[in-house]
Amino acid sequence: MSDDERDAPATPALADALVGLRQRLEQSFAPPEEGGIDWMALYESARRRFAQVGGMRDIPAEIDDFGMDAAALADARTWLDWLYDRWWRVDVVGSENVPSGPCLFVANHSGLLPWDGLMLAHALDRHTPESPRARFLVADWIATLPFAAPWITRLGGVRACRENAERLLRTGRSVIAFPEGAKGAAKVFRQRYRVQRFGRGGVVRTALAARRPLVPVAVVGAEEAHPVLFKVETVARSIGIPFLPVTPTFPALGPLGLLPLPSKWSIEFGAPVDASDIGRDALRDDTLIWRVTEELRSSIQSMLDAGVRRRSSVWS
Amino acid sequence: MSAPATVAITGLRTFLGLRVAERLAARSPRMRVVGIDLRRPQRLERKTAFERVDLTDPASHAQLAEIFARERIEVVLHAAFRRDPTPDVELDHELETVGTLQLLHACAAAKVPRLVLASSTMLYGPRPDNPLYLAESRPLHGHPDAHCVRNRVEVEQLVGEWARAHAHARVTVLRCGWIMGPTHWDRVVRHFSRPVVPTLLGYDPLLQLIHEDDCVDAFEQAVLDERPGVFNLVASEPLPLSAMLRLGGLHSAPLPPALLYPLRDLASRAATGDPPAAFYDYLRWPWVADGERGWAAFGEPAYTTREAWISFVSSRRLRQYR
Numbered sequence: 026m027s028d029d030e031r032d033a034p035a036t037p038a039l040a041d042a043l044v045g046l047r048q049r050l051e052q053s054f055a056p057p058e059e060g061g062i063d064w065m066a067l068y069e070s071a072r073r074r075f076a077q078v079g080g081m082r083d084i085p086a087e088i089d090d091f092g093m094d095a096a097a098l099a100d101a102r103t104w105l106d107w108l109y110d111r112w113w114r115v116d117v118v119g120s121e122n123v124p125s126g127p128c129l130f131v132a133n134h135s136g137l138l139p140w141d142g143l144m145l146a147h148a149l150d151r152h153t154p155e156s157p158r159a160r161f162l163v164a165d166w167i168a169t170l171p172f173a174a175p176w177i178t179r180l181g182g183v184r185a186c187r188e189n190a191e192r193l194l195r196t197g198r199s200v201i202a203f204p205e206g207a208k209g210a211a212k213v214f215r216q217r218y219r220v221q222r223f224g225r226g227g228v229v230r231t232a233l234a235a236r237r238p239l240v241p242v243a244v245v246g247a248e249e250a251h252p253v254l255f256k257v258e259t260v261a262r263s264i265g266i267p268f269l270p271v272t273p274t275f276p277a278l279g280p281l282g283l284l285p286l287p288s289k290w291s292i293e294f295g296a297p298v299d300a301s302d303i304g305r306d307a308l309r310d311d312t313l314i315w316r317v318t319e320e321l322r323s324s325i326q327s328m329l330d331a332g333v334r335r336r337s338s339v340w341s
Numbered sequence: 342m343s344a345p346a347t348v349a350i351t352g353l354r355t356f357l358g359l360r361v362a363e364r365l366a367a368r369s370p371r372m373r374v375v376g377i378d379l380r381r382p383q384r385l386e387r388k389t390a391f392e393r394v395d396l397t398d399p400a401s402h403a404q405l406a407e408i409f410a411r412e413r414i415e416v417v418l419h420a421a422f423r424r425d426p427t428p429d430v431e432l433d434h435e436l437e438t439v440g441t442l443q444l445l446h447a448c449a450a451a452k453v454p455r456l457v458l459a460s461s462t463m464l465y466g467p468r469p470d471n472p473l474y475l476a477e478s479r480p481l482h483g484h485p486d487a488h489c490v491r492n493r494v495e496v497e498q499l500v501g502e503w504a505r506a507h508a509h510a511r512v513t514v515l516r517c518g519w520i521m522g523p524t525h526w527d528r529v530v531r532h533f534s535r536p537v538v539p540t541l542l543g544y545d546p547l548l549q550l551i552h553e554d555d556c557v558d559a560f561e562q563a564v565l566d567e568r569p570g571v572f573n574l575v576a577s578e579p580l581p582l583s584a585m586l587r588l589g590g591l592h593s594a595p596l597p598p599a600l601l602y603p604l605r606d607l608a609s610r611a612a613t614g615d616p617p618a619a620f621y622d623y624l625r626w627p628w629v630a631d632g633e634r635g636w637a638a639f640g641e642p643a644y645t646t647r648e649a650w651i652s653f654v655s656s657r658r659l660r661q662y663r
Contacts, residue, residue: 094584168469175581
């Protein structure tokens with residue numbers, strides 16, 4: 026044994042052993058020739074995900090000014106596609122009515138979770154992939170819900186208020202609004218496809234102020250995805266949500282019951298209402314605003330009625 | 342509109358006071374800067390005069406008026422605010438709110454034509470129903486539990502009333518976001534300098550910063566040129582808290598609010614006199630300000646939020662070796 030070897034500390038020996046062990050492990054988990062699972066890749070991605078200290082390499086690349094995260098969207102694309110194509114088999118009708126520029130989509134709303142907004146934004150993204158992704162507005166209580174709210178923001182949800190919608194429209198992004206608001210989400214099953222009052226005309230005011238067209242949209246199918254049999258309000262208020270829905274599966278099946286039912290969806294775009302030639306003076310004309318709001322509401326209602334008549338069953 | 346020849350700075354020992362004083366002194370040989378504070382800063386440009394005034398002293402308005410008249414002060418930069426709130430709530434109120442009142446009396450008595458006020462976008466208050474991008478016209482809700490924010494809201498109200506009552510005076514109010522950079526230090530910076538940063542589980546608001554150099558630039562300009570009005574002073578491109586932590590490679594400890602608030606309660610009351618909600622609500626609800634008006638008046642900041650954060654994080658790493 027030479028002097029060098031005797032003086033060397035124990036650590037290199039340990040390091041050698043570790044390197045050997047690692048090589049051995051890599052051999053056993055090496056990617057298979059064909060098919061099968063690449064364990065090393067899985068391990069590597071899990072390590073990256075859980076290692077907090079990513080430093081500059083893991084710079085979250087594209088987060089826009091309303092918190093939409095391009096990386097999160099790209100990750101979510103697989104299951105968004107799956108929901109769109111397989112689960113709800115979404116059909117799009119009247120896509121020729123979608124204007125090329127940014128506009129304000131006005132749709133009927135249902136369900137506590139913003140599935141309709143996610144799917145509508147996804148449909149628009151597929152229809153016009155080159156334009157910036159349309160952003161859907163979500164109710165206050167969803168926008169402040171712990172855990173859910175950050176994810177909804179990352180996937181393109183924005184808290185519903187006029188300032189946010191106007192800013193989005195002004196900066197060249199389309200907005201999807203559900204002016205029924207909480208009343209739409211709170212519809213019980215026997216009220217399905219009865220469009221509720223449209224707030225106080227805020228959508229029309231927003232479109233007028235931003236000089237963007239309004240596009241009525243009817244979403245058929247979403248109202249059966251979470252059939253609310255009845256609502257419990259007393260318990261819900263105490264945990265900060267407007268009401269606790271009781272569906273055939275929730276809360277009976279626990280969190281599993283939150284999964285939406287696989288109804289067949291169709292999304293119909295109506296003829297756009299051009300707000301740009303009405304003029305800004307109309308902003309002070311309450312009668313006009315109420316009339317346009319009511320026209321929008323009734324056109325969505327008639328599209329819904331036609332859509333419900335057209336389909337043969339809820340599931341196909 | 343020429344640059345003023347004499348400038349008074351209250352709170353000379355604060356970050357803003359000292360940095361703006363240095364900039365002004367380096368700028369032109371004719372510029373005279375009078376710094377006002379309780380104690381002389383350790384390092385002071387020779388051209389900067391120092392006057393000792395205690396703003397909590399009931400007679401300080403006369404003392405200030407005498408200084409302003411003697412030096413023929415043309416602009417006052419009011420930056421005598423606590424970097425960190427103290428548990429002595431009364432003293433903070435005396436210094437910040439009543440001290441501002443003393444200063445305003447002195448400005449009126451000495452007929453000081455211009456006043457620049459250092460303020461903060463924290464005054465809008467973190468609220469679940471805030472729209473993103475709060476304009477300067479939004480009401481200042483502050484935070485009900487944070488006495489330092491409450492004082493500063495009151496300061497802005499006092500200054501606003503004073504400006505309306507004294508039509509000859511032009512007032513500039515700059516509301517800064519969280520200031521970050523290699524040298525700035527306050528409780529926000531301290532929070533993000535911990536080995537493990539406590540955050541609220543389930544919440545991930547967009548946060549907005551301003552780099553310390555951009556901040557000092559804007560205040561220097563506000564002192565030199567007349568730009569009356571209220572402006573938000575923030576960097577563009579706000580980032581979610583989670584992205585900032587990931588970007589900086591910081592370890593975070595997400596705790597549920599029900600656990601974090603009681604856990605931090607004693608420590609927080611000992612350090613600031615406020616319950617922890619006063620700070621952690623700023624990591625919970627949105628309070629992002631709209632910087633466009635400020636950018637139009639003072640130029641776009643050189644650093645985005647991401648760049649300001651990287652500047653802070655990289656210097657934080659170096660601090661460990663100092």
